[in-house]
Amino acid sequence: MGNAPIDEAVAQLSRLPGIGRKTATRLVYWLLRSPTGTAATIGRALSALEGGVRECDTCCDFTDQIRCPICASGGREQGVVCVVEHPQDVRAFERSAGFRGRYHVLHGAISPLDGVGPAELRIRPLLERIRSDEIREVILATDPDVEGDATALYLARLLRGVGVRVTRIARGLAVGTEIEYADPASLSRALENRQEL
């Protein structure tokens, strides 16, 4: 229609997963009807994700610092590391408030079909942490699905002989669920019932 800013905003919003052209159009016209500042503020918040977010030097979680608040905190147990697939999983465990150790974020799980092998995950920094820090136990908290189980098994084999206790969170979670959306109670239970691998 010759209306470049609207067409561009619709095209850009349509790139987001689960947002089709119709939804994008609805959102853009909603923004155009909103008080001044709404579209600009939302736009700035998205732009700020770039440059403003990096990976923690220690645990690879997303952070706006060199070290994330959990790694930098003196109040967390230093000897236990909970290994998760995604940064969202750290948020889920923190909401369950059943864990006082620290985390390590792999940024994915082994999935040959998707072309994700061990080299694509943050495994090397995990090994370096285990070597240099005084870590007693590694809790493998990857998702209870095929990829998560494969990743846990791979890490368990890799850590055999390193002299660290390796456990897997209990299958208190229904098979196929995603940790990100699990309820806090089930997550606490799964942590408590973790077993030796």
Added chain:
Amino acid sequence: MGNAPIDEAVAQLSRLPGIGRKTATRLVYWLLRSPTGTAATIGRALSALEGGVRECDTCCDFTDQIRCPICASGGREQGVVCVVEHPQDVRAFERSAGFRGRYHVLHGAISPLDGVGPAELRIRPLLERIRSDEIREVILATDPDVEGDATALYLARLLRGVGVRVTRIARGLAVGTEIEYADPASLSRALENRQEL
């Protein structure tokens, strides 16, 4: 979690209608995993809606010019004005390609329950157009629902005695549908079957 850019992006995206906290979180983490430039480009497109989009001096449709391309075009019939509720409705009629006149966008419909009266709509610029331009016919193409019918009735009364033909698009559209999402064929039919008010 002390991660200000992520928290802010989630909070801002959650302001959009139909986007809850979980969806916003999913979108933000998708952006963080996307190639560099993705979040910045989408963010800029949203910010550009402000300042870049204004209302056409003639028809009140959204445009990035003083006059929109349809009003500025010499190829459109000058004597017929199709009055719609929303800019999206102009897009829908243009897709149906059954109309060669021009438009007028009210930016809403009369709805006392929502506090929208005639003063909130772009009715005054419509009257000015009818007075100054050589307009023979005003087609009332507000939605076929309670608010759209009330608005059409209000405008029909207002234009009585002005010496202009006033028609209402045919109820070829199912009651309760929104023009924005109607199929092109039904829209063409509804225009053809328009009736004297």
